[in-house]
Amino acid sequence: MPIRQILTAPDPRLREISKPVKKVDDELRALMDDMLETMYDAPGIGLAAIQVGVPLRVIVMDLSDSDDKPEPRYFVNPEILDPSEDMSVYEEGCLSVPDYFESVDRPSQCRVKYLDYDGNEQILVAQGLLATCIQHEMDHLEGVLFIDHISRLKRDRILKKLKKEQRFKKVMDEDAPTDGLLQ
Ligand code: GNR
Ligand code: NI
Numbered sequence: 001m002p003i004r005q006i007l008t009a010p011d012p013r014l015r016e017i018s019k020p021v022k023k024v025d026d027e028l029r030a031l032m033d034d035m036l037e038t039m040y041d042a043p044g045i046g047l048a049a050i051q052v053g054v055p056l057r058v059i060v061m062d063l064s065d066s067d068d069k070p071e072p073r074y075f076v077n078p079e080i081l082d083p084s085e086d087m088s089v090y091e092e093g094c095l096s097v098p099d100y101f102e103s104v105d106r107p108s109q110c111r112v113k114y115l116d117y118d119g120n121e122q123i124l125v126a127q128g129l130l131a132t133c134i135q136h137e138m139d140h141l142e143g144v145l146f147i148d149h150i151s152r153l154k155r156d157r158i159l160k161k162l163k164k165e166q167r168f169k170k171v172m173d174e175d176a177p178t179d180g181l182l183q
Pocket of ligand 2: 093094095096136140
């Protein structure tokens, strides 16, 4: 099961609105398997399909301690129901905005309705990190990144640094010796 490449901001694909899944079939399960492996490899605690360039409403997650038994979770066509009035703040990061962390306020509790790995409907009550992470991933399905919840000044500074790093990586790739030169 291949690890897929994770898109990083400001890749325009991260701004796409993901489409509902029509059917939870083996092809979709293969995508979810790849996503989970990609997330573990990164490593991260959640991943939305658009982060690997697939604009479908699919999320994988594992909030277990890395030393403990894995607890993968799969959310297909998730919907947030009755978010709480009270908010929690969490220092968020994102695999598509590597190496930056900022405080984000979100409803501290919500319910989530979704289809699981087998296509069965589930409803889950989420609080704490699970609530934060689900809302972070739901944002990805709407083309929203956690940096959209912080000040414009901070966001622009982060995006500028990411662009600069990407230019640098591109130049390094172009200058890298080919196999021929190495022989
Ligand atoms: O790995 C991740 N950690 C994280 C930490 C705080 C709040 C949200 C997250 S999700 C992130 C992985 C990711 O980018 N998912 O989209
Ligand atoms: Ni993210």
